[in-house]
Amino acid sequence: MSWKAACPVSDVKQDTLKECTIDGIEILLANVGDGFRAYPPVCPHMEQYLEGSGICANNVMTCDRHLWQWDMKTGEPLGPAEKPLLIYQTKEVNGQLMVFLDEELEYDFDDDDD
Amino acid sequence: MLIEIEKKSQTYQFEANAGEKLLYAGLRAGIPLPFECATGTCGSCKARVTQGEVDEGWSEAPGKERFKVVKREILMCQCSAQSDCSLSVPTKIVAFRDDDINPDHHIGVITQYEKLTEDVLRFNVEIPTNISFHAGQFFVLQAPEVNGFRAYSMVNYSPGTNQLEFIIKQNPHGGLSKWIFDSDRTQEKLELFGPLGHATFHPDESHDLFMIAGGSGIAGLMSILEYGRQVNYFKNRKASLFFGVRTPADFFFAERLRAVKAQFPDTVSINIAFSNAPPTAEQLSGNDGLIYLQGMVHEHALPAVLEGGGNVMHYLAGPGPMVDALIRPLILKSKIPVHRVRYDKFS
Numbered sequence: 001m002s003w004k005a006a007c008p009v010s011d012v013k014q015d016t017l018k019e020c021t022i023d024g025i026e027i028l029l030a031n032v033g034d035g036f037r038a039y040p041p042v043c044p045h046m047e048q049y050l051e052g053s054g055i056c057a058n059n060v061m062t063c064d065r066h067l068w069q070w071d072m073k074t075g076e077p078l079g080p081a082e083k084p085l086l087i088y089q090t091k092e093v094n095g096q097l098m099v100f101l102d103e104e105l106e107y108d109f110d111d112d113d114d
Numbered sequence: 115m116l117i118e119i120e121k122k123s124q125t126y127q128f129e130a131n132a133g134e135k136l137l138y139a140g141l142r143a144g145i146p147l148p149f150e151c152a153t154g155t156c157g158s159c160k161a162r163v164t165q166g167e168v169d170e171g172w173s174e175a176p177g178k179e180r181f182k183v184v185k186r187e188i189l190m191c192q193c194s195a196q197s198d199c200s201l202s203v204p205t206k207i208v209a210f211r212d213d214d215i216n217p218d219h220h221i222g223v224i225t226q227y228e229k230l231t232e233d234v235l236r237f238n239v240e241i242p243t244n245i246s247f248h249a250g251q252f253f254v255l256q257a258p259e260v261n262g263f264r265a266y267s268m269v270n271y272s273p274g275t276n277q278l279e280f281i282i283k284q285n286p287h288g289g290l291s292k293w294i295f296d297s298d299r300t301q302e303k304l305e306l307f308g309p310l311g312h313a314t315f316h317p318d319e320s321h322d323l324f325m326i327a328g329g330s331g332i333a334g335l336m337s338i339l340e341y342g343r344q345v346n347y348f349k350n351r352k353a354s355l356f357f358g359v360r361t362p363a364d365f366f367f368a369e370r371l372r373a374v375k376a377q378f379p380d381t382v383s384i385n386i387a388f389s390n391a392p393p394t395a396e397q398l399s400g401n402d403g404l405i406y407l408q409g410m411v412h413e414h415a416l417p418a419v420l421e422g423g424g425n426v427m428h429y430l431a432g433p434g435p436m437v438d439a440l441i442r443p444l445i446l447k448s449k450i451p452v453h454r455v456r457y458d459k460f461s
Contacts, residue, residue, distance in 0.1 A: 046148060046158055046205045049180060057446050064441050065158075067452030079452050082206075109204040 006090075006097045012036060017061075019051040025104045027088065029097065032059050032073050038088040038099045039075070043068060044107040045083070061085075083107065115195045119145070119161075119203055126207065130195045135171070135263075136161070137190035138307050141217050146209040151177070151460070152191045152254050152310050153265050159190040166199030172262065210312045215246055220306045222278065227300045230366035233284035234330060235294060236269070239304055244274045249315040249341035250334040250429070250458065253278060253308030260289040263307065265460060267334035267431070271341040278306070281366075283330045313429060313458040317345055321427035321454075323353040326415045326440060328432025332357050334458055335431055336367060339374050348378040354418060355384045358411025358432075361391040368404075375403040385418075387411040412440050416448070423450040430457040 004022045006029055012018050014031045019041055021027070026041040028050055043050055043063040055062045059072045068081035075085035086107065089100035117136060119126040130139035137159050140147040150158040157177035163186040171192035181187040190201075222239035230236050239255075249271045254263035270279040285291040293299070315323070315338040323342070325335045335355065342348050359365050371384050385405045386393075393406035407414050420426060428450060430437045437459035444450045 047160060048157070055442055055445065062445055062452065064438060067441075067445070067455065069452065107204075109202075109206075 002101070003091070003093075003098045004101050005093075006038070006099050008095055009036065009092055009097045010095070012097060015056045017051050017054050017056060019049070022099060022101060025101060027099060028054075029090075029099075030056065030061070030072055035073075036090045036092070036097055037072060037075075038090050038097075039085045040105050040107065042107070044085065044109075045081070047107075047109075116198045117195060118198075118200045119147075119207070120200065121203075121207060133194050135191055136168075136188075136193050136195060136199075136201070138217070138219070140190070141310070142219070144216050146207055146214070147190060148203065148205045148207070149191060149310070151265060152307075153263050154178075154189060154192050157181075157189065160187055161190050161193075161201040161203045162187050164200045164202055167196040168193045168199060169196055211248075211314075211316070215248070215309055217308045217310055218245075220245075220308075222304050222306050224299050224302050224304065225277075226279075227298055230281065231364050234281055234364075234366055235284070236279065236281050236366075237294065237299070239278045239280065239306065241276050241278065241306065244276050245309070246273050246275075247309035248311075249337040250313045250456070251309040251311040251337075252334065252458070253280075253306045254310065255280075255290055256305040257290050257293045258303060258305075260293050262289055263305075264288070264290045265310070267311070267331075267337065267458060268309075269333045269336045269340075271337045271344065281330050281333050311458060313431065313456040315341060315427075315429075317342070317347050319427065320351065321425055322351050323429065324419060324426050325353065325355045325429040326358075326411060326431070327355070328358045328411055328436040331432030331436075331458065331460070332367065333431075335429060336370065338429065339371075343374055343377060348374075348381045350381075352381045353378075353383070355382075356387060356411050356415035356418070357385070358387045358389060358436075360389050362388060362394050362397065364388075368402075371404060372402050379403065385414060387414050412436065412443075416440070416443055419444065419448045419450065421448050423448075423454045426454060428455045430455065430459070432459065434459045 012029045012031045018029045028039045028041045030037045045068050048065045053064045062069045069078040070085045075087045086105040091098050126145050128143035150156040154175035220241040222241040225240045226238035228236045252265045252267040254265050256263045266280040284295050327335050387407045392408045397406040437457050
């Protein structure tokens with residue numbers, strides 16, 4: 001696997017989320033102002049698709065389902081969220097947003113030992 | 115049939131009867147499986163079948179949007195087992211509160227049946243045993259001739275009771291709603307499962323309450339007000355209610371709301387918003403202690419929300435689009451911490 005073109009960077013506006021599928025892998029794209037981020041498409045809580053349920057403001061994303069929140073730049077959980085967002089590497093080449101797809105990132109829903 | 119859910123830390127096992135929804139079987143056994151609507155629309159009770167055969171039930175359930183057939187993804191609230199099964203559940207299995215009440219199946223009889231407005235009915239269901247429920251919880255109900263459970267919040271509150279009071283809005287395309295509006299259903303039997311739901315009120319949490327309801331969403335909030343009234347909660351704690359209906363003719367529970375206001379005139383504020391008509395002259399005179407407004411309920415309620423939330427618990431109850439339209443500004447504009455919002459949305 002390698003760097004793959006997702007879409008033109010102009011398609012990903014700040015405070016919005018855009019989903020795309022590359023080689024059968026669903027990816028959620030976000031514009032964090034000074035760069036872009038690519039995440040798995042679902043909330044790490046209950047697999048809600050964040051393109052529909054994610055509310056973005058000031059680089060904080062909130063899933064409107066159970067109100068988990070994250071720092072969109074780092075993926076770190078805020079408030080009641082218990083797990084971070086996973087992040088793919090991204091870069092911009094000739095106006096195209098590129099995502100590094102080595103393997104599909106998936107949340108482990110089994111780490112409930114605490 | 116034996117159902118097994120494997121997690122790293124422990125394996126959960128429960129028995130499911132033939133035809134029994136897997137979610138109900140698990141909750142009945144005291145396993146706090148994830149769910150929200152419990153009736154097929156929200157998708158929260160998603161699981162993957164790793165072993166065994168199931169009957170998926172309602173194949174067009176809205177909650178199954180984007181489910182992956184190859185992963186054998188199912189809704190536990192719609193699905194029943196046809197053999198012993200193993201499931202994986204893609205979320206934590208964790209109790210909401212220590213004092214949660216195990217739900218169970220009941221057969222109830224409709225004992226009271228009263229039209230409150232042109233298209234809202236109030237009815238009581240009597241069940242054979244006394245049970246307890248948290249104020250704000252709901253049951254799912256199924257009528258004999260109608261396939262599929264629908265969720266209704268209790269209006270009443272009483273610790274240990276065999277009476278469950280509900281309201282229901284007329285929906286000619288609905289299942290249970292159409293059945294119950296068709297004729298007086300007193301003495302008819304219903305299947306029930308519950309109590310369920312986490313948009314609940316607990317006096318030991320000592321919050322002020324800010325409550326917004328659209329239409330029949332008022333049911334669970336009436337239960338919260340009733341509980342608060344019984345334990346004199348509003349002697350020291352404030353409560354603001356915003357209740358939205360279309361016109362003065364659609365307004366119900368006026369007497370009950372006036373009684374709460376009269377008992378706690380300094381701490382309770384009750385606001386009625388009419389979306390499609392102005393309040394009547396008598397309502398505007400202010401003699402009954404309630405405040406009547408014209409406009410969408412959220413337009414009146416949102417400016418009254420305190421930024422940052424203070425020591426306030428916010429309850430939102432109503433149709434999905436109304437609740438969604440409230441959650442965004444509450445979090446983004448009013449900056450309410452998310453743990454101070456509890457909601458109950460229905461489709």
